[in-house]
Amino acid sequence: MEGPWYKPFRIKVVEPIRLIPRAERERKLKEAGYNLFNLRSEDIYIDLLTDSGTGAMSQAQWAAMMEGDEAYAGSHSFASFLEAVREITGFPHVLPTHQGRAAEHVLFSCALEPGKYVLSNTFFDTTRANVIARGCMPLDLPIPEALDPENDLPFKGNMDLKALERTIAEKGPGKIAMIILTVTNNTMAGQPVSLGNVRAVSKIARAHGIPLFIDACRHAENSYFVREREPGYADKSPLEISRELFSLADGCTMSAKKDGLGNIGGFLAMRDQELFERCKERLILVEGFPTYGGLAGRDLAALAVGLKEALELDYLRDRVGQVRWLAERLREESIPIYWPPGGHAVYVDAGRLFPHIPLDEFPGQALACALYLEGGIRTCEVGAAMLGKDAPFQFVRLAIPRRVYTREHLEEVVETLVRIAERAGEIRGMRLVAGEGPLRHFTARFEPLGA
Numbered sequence: 438m439e440g441p442w443y444k445p446f447r448i449k450v451v452e453p454i455r456l457i458p459r460a461e462r463e464r465k466l467k468e469a470g471y472n473l474f475n476l477r478s479e480d481i482y483i484d485l486l487t488d489s490g491t492g493a494m495s496q497a498q499w500a501a502m503m504e505g506d507e508a509y510a511g512s513h514s515f516a517s518f519l520e521a522v523r524e525i526t527g528f529p530h531v532l533p534t535h536q537g538r539a540a541e542h543v544l545f546s547c548a549l550e551p552g553k554y555v556l557s558n559t560f561f562d563t564t565r566a567n568v569i570a571r572g573c574m575p576l577d578l579p580i581p582e583a584l585d586p587e588n589d590l591p592f593k594g595n596m597d598l599k600a601l602e603r604t605i606a607e608k609g610p611g612k613i614a615m616i617i618l619t620v621t622n623n624t625m626a627g628q629p630v631s632l633g634n635v636r637a638v639s640k641i642a643r644a645h646g647i648p649l650f651i652d653a654c655r656h657a658e659n660s661y662f663v664r665e666r667e668p669g670y671a672d673k674s675p676l677e678i679s680r681e682l683f684s685l686a687d688g689c690t691m692s693a694k695k696d697g698l699g700n701i702g703g704f705l706a707m708r709d710q711e712l713f714e715r716c717k718e719r720l721i722l723v724e725g726f727p728t729y730g731g732l733a734g735r736d737l738a739a740l741a742v743g744l745k746e747a748l749e750l751d752y753l754r755d756r757v758g759q760v761r762w763l764a765e766r767l768r769e770e771s772i773p774i775y776w777p778p779g780g781h782a783v784y785v786d787a788g789r790l791f792p793h794i795p796l797d798e799f800p801g802q803a804l805a806c807a808l809y810l811e812g813g814i815r816t817c818e819v820g821a822a823m824l825g826k827d828a829p830f831q832f833v834r835l836a837i838p839r840r841v842y843t844r845e846h847l848e849e850v851v852e853t854l855v856r857i858a859e860r861a862g863e864i865r866g867m868r869l870v871a872g873e874g875p876l877r878h879f880t881a882r883f884e885p886l887g888a
């Protein structure tokens with residue numbers, strides 16, 4: 438039996454990082470308009486901005502890259518990729534894309550009629566923006582318990598089934614173009630979705646003839662939670678659980694920058710042949726020929742290996758365990774976080790840490806800036822700055838890149854947060870000086886208040 442410090446890999450290549458002096462951090466942050474997306478990565482010590490495309494590849498992935506087949510059509514790297522995606526999802530039709538949002542764009546432009554509703558447990562930001570760009574209305578239907586950051590339920594990423602039935606009845610099934618389950622539920626603190634919930638949503642969707650797609654970016658982490666928490670799954674492998682998940686849906690979009698363990702890549706997969714033919718034409722127009730779809734052959738080769746590695750039990754135990762360890766350490770230090778932790782990130786509740794900062798002064802953005810100034814740590818605000826005034830929480834997301842940082846790095850993050858919490862009352866809010874629209878957080882600029 439592995440102990441709590443069991444680590445299923447060792448380090449073969451190292452990438453130097455450094456903490457630049459405080460005065461320089463102050464200057465860089467000001468130049469960046471207090472938006473951490475505008476910083477240069479060499480000015481960051483520990484980068485927890487995202488777990489997307491930031492993971493470390495294995496030696497097997499690097500070896501596969503050397504054998505990448507760069508043929509325009511029919512490359513054997515695509516054949517390996519196709520085999521891996523089919524084995525995991527069971528969907529016969531697969532289109533590679535350069536990342537997840539491209540899969541969303543291709544699918545929505547072929548499957549959504551403008552003027553209709555699209556329902557989700559909670560939309561991810563690019564998915565929501567792609568639904569809106571297609572002229573449809575995204576509606577989030579999370580379970581109400583998800584909005585309680587202390588409720589210890591095992592599957593707070595679930596969709597609210599009553600709200601789903603009510604919405605379908607109110608709008609009429611013909612007005613609902615699609616249901617999308619985000620697995621795990623990234624915007625809802627990375628919480629898992631139970632297979633029981635997916636099964637129930639699938640049944641309702643089928644009864645009304647509404648297609649069900651999975652936003653599958655973190656399906657492997659979700660399957661690990663199902664194995665740990667859902668009765669009847671303790672003896673199943675993550676692969677078996679993921680296969681069961683996909684068997685309940687009509688298709689999926691996926692960012693392989695997450696549970697594909699790739700630095701770039703994604704795909705769109707489905708059962709329906711006719712929809713596939715239309716998506717294929719669209720893909721050729723906006724991404725590339727259907728055997729590469731915006732990726733190099735070597736990228737496909739790395740993903741063919743990474744998609745399978747992401748489902749290995751030792752890997753998932755370490756991955757999800759590292760996130761849990763960070764969450765438990767922060768809780769020990771009385772830093773308010775969303776509980777329980779999800780699979781890829783810990784969400785610090787800046788609303789509770791800085792009760793003196795009103796929402797229109799962006800407590801989350803203030804904390805993200807403080808983390809950089811205090812420790813050279815980059816994080817991502819998921820609150821009023823990203824989601825507007827309707828944001829359910831004022832979170833700062835500490836996203837953990839896969840296989841990149843050690844517990845020493847994360848302990849450094851804990852100690853930095855403790856130092857900030859000790860003088861929480863001195864932290865001031867921010868003013869938004871530029872930026873609008875559903876993706877404004879990528880380009881917005883801020884100024885500190887009362888400085």
Ligand SMILES: *Cc1c(COP(=O)(O)O)cnc(C)c1O
Pocket residue numbers: 489536537538539561563564619620623652654691692693694695702703
């Ligand atoms: C990252 C992500 C996407 C979009 O994928 P990209 O590869 O960043 O385009 C969609 N949905 C969820 C849940 C994500 O986490």
